[in-house]
Every structure is written in C-alpha cells, then in structure tokens.
Amino acid sequence: MEKHFFSLSLHHGAATECMTLGILEHRGLVELGTDFLSLDELGIYNNFKVDSRRSEFLAGRYIAKEAVRQERPDLFPKSINIVHGVWGFPLIHTPGLHRATVSIGHTQRCAAAIFYSSNTLPVGVDVEEIKESNLQAFKRFISNTEQELIASGQLPSLETMHLIWSAKEAAGKALKVGFTIPENLYAISSIKCEEGFYLISFENLSMLKVIGWVDGDFSICIASPSTWKFGKIKERARA
Numbered sequence: 001m002e003k004h005f006f007s008l009s010l011h012h013g014a015a016t017e018c019m020t021l022g023i024l025e026h027r028g029l030v031e032l033g034t035d036f037l038s039l040d041e042l043g044i045y046n047n048f049k050v051d052s053r054r055s056e057f058l059a060g061r062y063i064a065k066e067a068v069r070q071e072r073p074d075l076f077p078k079s080i081n082i083v084h085g086v087w088g089f090p091l092i093h094t095p096g097l098h099r100a101t102v103s104i105g106h107t108q109r110c111a112a113a114i115f116y117s118s119n120t121l122p123v124g125v126d127v128e129e130i131k132e133s134n135l136q137a138f139k140r141f142i143s144n145t146e147q148e149l150i151a152s153g154q155l156p157s158l159e160t161m162h163l164i165w166s167a168k169e170a171a172g173k174a175l176k177v178g179f180t181i182p183e184n185l186y187a188i189s190s191i192k193c194e195e196g197f198y199l200i201s202f203e204n205l206s207m208l209k210v211i212g213w214v215d216g217d218f219s220i221c222i223a224s225p226s227t228w229k230f231g232k233i234k235e236r237a238r239a
C-alpha cells in the first residue's frame with residue numbers, strides 16, 4: 001500500500017482556505033483490520049455483505065482519518081468518527097471537528113479523501129481507475145458536447161471519459177445529492193488544460209468547477225465553488 005498526501009489551497013480575493021488530500025493505492029482487498037474504526041463505523045462496516053464493499057469502505061475511512069491526522073496528529077484514528085448523512089454523504093462526528101468537512105471516493109484499488117477543517121466551501125473528491133471495462137457504463141451518460149470534448153483530443157479518449165465521469169461524481173459529492181438528481185444536470189460544458197491539470201465546467205452548475213488530473217492508472221477530480229481559484233497542489237508526504 002502506498003499513501004500520498006497533498007496540500008490544496010483555494011483563493012478568493014485575499015481569503016485562502018487550506019485542505020488536505022490523501023490518496024491510498026493498494027492491490028485489491030485491503031487488510032487493514034477494523035481496530036481503527038469507531039463503533040459507529042464498525043456498525044456500518046458490519047452491515048456490508050460483500051467483501052469488496054467492506055474493503056473499499058476500510059480504505060476510504062483509513063485514508064480519510066490519515067488526512068485528518070495530517071492536520072490533527074493528536075487524534076487517534078479510532079476517535080475520528082465518520083458517519084453517513086442522509087443520501088450517504090460522510091460527516092465527521094468528532095469533538096473538536098464539528099465544523100470540519102470530509103469527502104471520500106474509492107475504487108477497488110485506490111481510495112481518496114479530502115479533509116477541510118471548516119465547512120465554508122463545499123468540496124467533493126472522486127477517484128476512478130482508468131480501464132476499458134468502464135467505458136460501456138460511462139458511454140450511456142455522455143452528452144453531445146461531452147462527445148465533442150472527447151473528440152477534441154486534449155487527452156486520449158479513455159482518460160477524458162474517466163475525467164468526465166469523475167468530475168460529475170465529485171460535483172455530486174460537493175452538492176451532497178449525488179445522482180439523486182437527474183444525471184443530465186451534471187452535463188459538462190468545457191475542459192481546459194493548464195499545466196497538467198484539467199479545469200472542468202458544467203452547463204447547469206455554474207457555481208461549481210472541478211480540477212482533475214490523471215495519476216498513473218487513476219483519474220482524480222475535486223469539485224469546489226467556481227468563484228474560488230485553486231493554488232498549487234503540493235505533495236506533503238508519501239509513505
């Protein structure tokens with residue numbers, strides 16, 4: 001397993017908000033044990049019947065707690081309690097972190113989490129493993145404009161399809177409603193490349209934007225308010 005942590009900053013005029021992004025890459029079913037889970041989390045875990053869902057849940061909780069501990073190393077993992085709100089969004093129910101925001105994404109081989117010690121800005125993270133077998137599912141949701149963006153060839157179409165899908169999931173997480181609202185509300189209007197990062201805008205959601213990038217076999221997307229500009233994304237630790 002390999003974990004990486006990045007510092008993210010968002011700027012609006014003179015205001016800056018800082019967040020931590022954690023990424024955990026692993027080889028499949030994770031063997032992390034359950035000792036680091038809170039009692040509430042253990043309850044959620046025990047309700048999952050499928051091993052792969054249990055594994056993704058563990059990986060997501062693990063990297064989310066480690067992202068918290070980058071900023072709050074005094075906290076034991078078990079004391080950080082991340083529960084589900086209605087529609088499944090993650091909420092931190094931990095003394096001292098009552099205003100904090102967490103967002104989680106996971107695939108079979110990777111988990112990502114953002115920790116933000118405030119709740120001023122909605123943020124959402126998504127990670128996707130780039131593989132041909134995802135294409136059939138993604139193609140069903142591609143609009144004509146998105147098809148043109150894919151054809152414009154900034155990136156190979158496989159990568160662009162994953163970024164498009166991941167951007168929609170990240171936006172759904174930032175809004176906390178996911179795909180409880182019609183999928184076409186997440187239609188993408190533009191993708192611009194800047195220094196290896198892709199800035200993605202939506203036709204109907206002008207209040208949000210996404211920054212995305214491809215890292216090896218994975219696409220990573222972060223949704224945040226469009227009026228806030230991302231600063232440099234800096235790697236802060238790798239283990």
Ligand SMILES: CC(C)(COP(=O)(O)OP(=O)(O)OC[C@H]1O[C@@H](n2cnc3c(N)ncnc32)[C@H](O)[C@@H]1OP(=O)(O)O)[C@@H](O)C(=O)NCCC(=O)NCCS
Pocket residue numbers: 056057060086087088089090103104105106107126127169172173174175176177178179180
């Ligand atoms: C948000 C959504 C698009 C994510 O899709 P996904 O395939 O589960 O995506 P990922 O595997 O990358 O991410 C899963 C994580 O997203 C987070 N998440 C789930 N629903 C979320 C929501 N509505 N808003 C924000 N984050 C959400 C959770 O932390 C989840 O991980 P966990 O369950 O292990 O804590 C999808 O779950 C969705 O549309 N959810 C809302 C409706 C729904 O089906 N709810 C079911 C529970 S009531």
